[in-house]
Every structure is written in C-alpha cells, then in structure tokens.
Amino acid sequence: TQLLEQSPQFLSIQEGENLTVYCNSSSVFSSLQWYRQEPGEGPVLLVTVVTGGEVKKLKRLTFQFGDARKDSSLHITAAQPGDTGLYLCAGVKGTYKYIFGTGTRLKVLA
Amino acid sequence: KAGVTQTPRYLIKTRGQQVTLSCSPISGHRSVSWYQQTPGQGLQFLFEYFSETQRNKGNFPGRFSGRQFSNSRSEMNVSTLELGDSALYLCASSLDLGYGYTFGSGTRLTVV
Numbered sequence: 001t002q003l004l005e006q007s008p009q010f011l012s013i014q015e016g017e018n019l020t021v022y023c024n025s026s027s028v029f030s031s032l033q034w035y036r037q038e039p040g041e042g043p044v045l046l047v048t049v050v051t052g053g054e055v056k057k058l059k060r061l062t063f064q065f066g067d068a069r070k071d072s073s074l075h076i077t078a079a080q081p082g083d084t085g086l087y088l089c090a091g092v093k094g095t096y097k098y099i100f101g102t103g104t105r106l107k108v109l110a
Numbered sequence: 111k112a113g114v115t116q117t118p119r120y121l122i123k124t125r126g127q128q129v130t131l132s133c134s135p136i137s138g139h140r141s142v143s144w145y146q147q148t149p150g151q152g153l154q155f156l157f158e159y160f161s162e163t164q165r166n167k168g169n170f171p172g173r174f175s176g177r178q179f180s181n182s183r184s185e186m187n188v189s190t191l192e193l194g195d196s197a198l199y200l201c202a203s204s205l206d207l208g209y210g211y212t213f214g215s216g217t218r219l220t221v222v
Binding site: 101 | 153200208211214215
C-alpha cells in the first residue's frame with residue numbers, strides 16, 4: 001500500500017508559535033491537497049498544489065509542493081487556538097486515485 | 111449552497127447485522143467517494159462512483175458495497191458487520207476527481 005507519511009504525528013504548541021508539518025512519499029503525485037478536520041466533522045479542503053515547487057499562501061498558512069512532486073509542507077505562522085485540528089495531506093495519482101496521509105494532530109493552547 | 115449530507119449521523123448495530131448509509135452530494139457534483147476513518151488506520155478509501163458507475167475501488171472485502179443513483183445520491187452497504195467495522199464513514203463529493211473533495215460530516219458506526 002502506498003503511503004503518505006506525515007510528521008509530526010502530534011503537536012502541542014502555545015498560541016503565537018510557528019510550526020511546520022511535513023508530508024512525504026516516495027511516489028510522484030499529479031497534485032497534492034491539504035485538509036483540516038475538526039472533531040465530529042469531515043475534513044475541509046484548504047488548498048490544492050499542482051506544480052513542483054509551487055508555494056501557496058492562505059492567510060497565516062503557507063503550503064509548498066516539493067520540486068519532484070513527492071512531498072509537501074504546511075507552515076503556520078503565529079498559530080491560534082482556531083488552528084487546532086487534524087491536518088491531512090492527500091496525494092492525487094493520475095485522475096482517480098487519492099492517497100491520504102497519516103495525519104498530524106495539532107493542538108494550539110491559549 | 112447545501113453541503114454534503116450524510117444520514118444517519120450515528121448508528122449502533124450488532125455484529126452480524128447489515129447497515130446502509132446514505133449520502134447526498136453537492137448539487138452538480140457527479141463524483142461520490144466513500145472513506146472509512148479509524149484512529150489506527152486513518153482515512154481508507156472504499157470506492158468512488160461517477161455517473162452511477164463504480165470507477166475505483168479500495169482494498170475492502172466484498173461485504174462493503176455501494177451504488178449511485180441517477181440523481182448522484184449514493185449509498186453504501188456493509189453486510190455481516192464485524193466489530194472492526196466500527197468507524198467514521200465519510201462521503202465526499204466532487205465535480206470530478208482532482209478538483210478536491212467536499213466531505214460530509216460522516217456517519218459514526220458502532221458495532222457491538
């Protein structure tokens with residue numbers, strides 16, 4: 001089974017700190033997506049990155065797709081309690097196949 | 111616009127029973143996918159339907175089946191439930207794969 005490994009698995013930080021979450025694979029993906037899931041809800045799409053080396057910013061969140069399209073990172077600046085949740089990356093292979101990462105559970109303490 | 115609606119939200123079933131879960135996608139979305147989410151295994155892909163045809167299938171036993179209707183609504187069925195089937199079952203719709211999913215809130219299935 002192809003895997004997308006995310007690190008760290010768990011992260012507990014204070015409000016205002018910065019953090020980076022990594023999503024790594026040995027496979028090449030046509031695109032990669034990041035989702036955030038809150039307790040009791042389904043994941044919500046944050047961003048899709050398509051081009052190797054692409055960087056996208058969403059307010060305090062910065063997403064980067066690796067040059068070889070095998071990995072990605074999510075950087076959060078000045079984390080807030082509202083950023084708490086499970087962060088999932090999902091690699092898209094071809095047209096029809098999604099592979100979800102193992103997830104990073106983030107808790108931001110006020 | 112209305113989001114993805116999954117019913118029921120919670121379900122408790124006994125081992126050996128069968129269950130049917132329902133999903134109404136966003137209007138205009140023809141692709142519907144189903145995932146099983148557990149703490150240990152994360153999000154595992156079950157199957158994907160597009161215009162009433164199963165286009166892709168994950169590595170689950172034949173006890174797990176699904177279908178899609180002409181209005182894009184989808185159902186999944188699990189027969190002969192096992193304790194290990196306890197999980198959050200998520201439905202996700204999309205214009206087509208690659209555009210990103212809109213997930214429903216899920217059905218929490220507990221098998222006792």
